[in-house]
Amino acid sequence: MLEEAHNYIPQxxxxxxxxxxxxxxxxxxxxxxxxxxxxxxxxxxxxxxxTIFSQCxxxxxxxxxxxxxxxxxxRLMPDSVSAIxxxxxxxxxxxxxxxxxxxxxxxxxxIKDLTDKPDSKDILFRTEWKKIDANNI
Numbered sequence: 001m002l003e004e005a006h007n008y009i010p011q012x013x014x015x016x017x018x019x020x021x022x023x024x025x026x027x028x029x030x031x032x033x034x035x036x037x038x039x040x041x042x043x044x045x046x047x048x049x050x051t052i053f054s055q056c057x058x059x060x061x062x063x064x065x066x067x068x069x070x071x072x073x074x075r076l077m078p079d080s081v082s083a084i085x086x087x088x089x090x091x092x093x094x095x096x097x098x099x100x101x102x103x104x105x106x107x108x109x110x111i112k113d114l115t116d117k118p119d120s121k122d123i124l125f126r127t128e129w130k131k132i133d134a135n136n137i
Contacts, residue, residue, distance in 0.1 A: 001039040006047040009040075021049060028055040046072035058100030063091040081106045 002009070002024065009021050028038055028051070040056070042048055046068045053076055064070050074085045081099055084106045088097065091108070099106040 001041065003041045004043075005040045005052075006042040006044040009049045009052055010047050011049055025049060025051045028052045045069050056100075058102045059098070061085075061088060061097045061099075062095070063093075064088045084108070 008017050009024050010017060024038070027036055031038065038052075040048065040052060044066070045053070045061075045064075046066070056076075059073070059076070061073055064073060070085075070088050073088065074082065077085055077099060084097060084099075087108060091097065094111040094113075095108055096111060097106065097108050
């Protein structure tokens with residue numbers, strides 16, 4: 001699993017990531033015959049090497065609000081699923097669009113809640129901003 005993959009397998013051809021990028025591209029292209037699979041995880045799919053994405057058989061896409069990322073993901077998908085990929089910017093929390101060999105038809109699913117949640121939370125911005133406003137009065 002390659003988390004935050006846009007940080008080390010970018011589309012750019014810079015020397016900084018050359019060796020890592022070439023190695024991961026080789027695994028993506030040839031790994032299946034050796035029983036290897038990759039899970040590429042990124043919040044910025046438009047910044048990931050197209051060579052790697054072209055080898056992907058399955059996609060799990062959560063809400064994408066950046067138009068560049070939306071268009072990039074849509075380009076990777078077959079034309080027959082363009083209507084469902086239009087939902088990418090409006091998916092709710094815990095919803096995902098699944099497309100690929102792993103599922104008979106493209107589907108939007110709801111991801112279950114975790115039973116053993118990490119000790120972290122989303123910030124309730126509105127509540128926090130109200131506290132700041134109250135303190136400034």
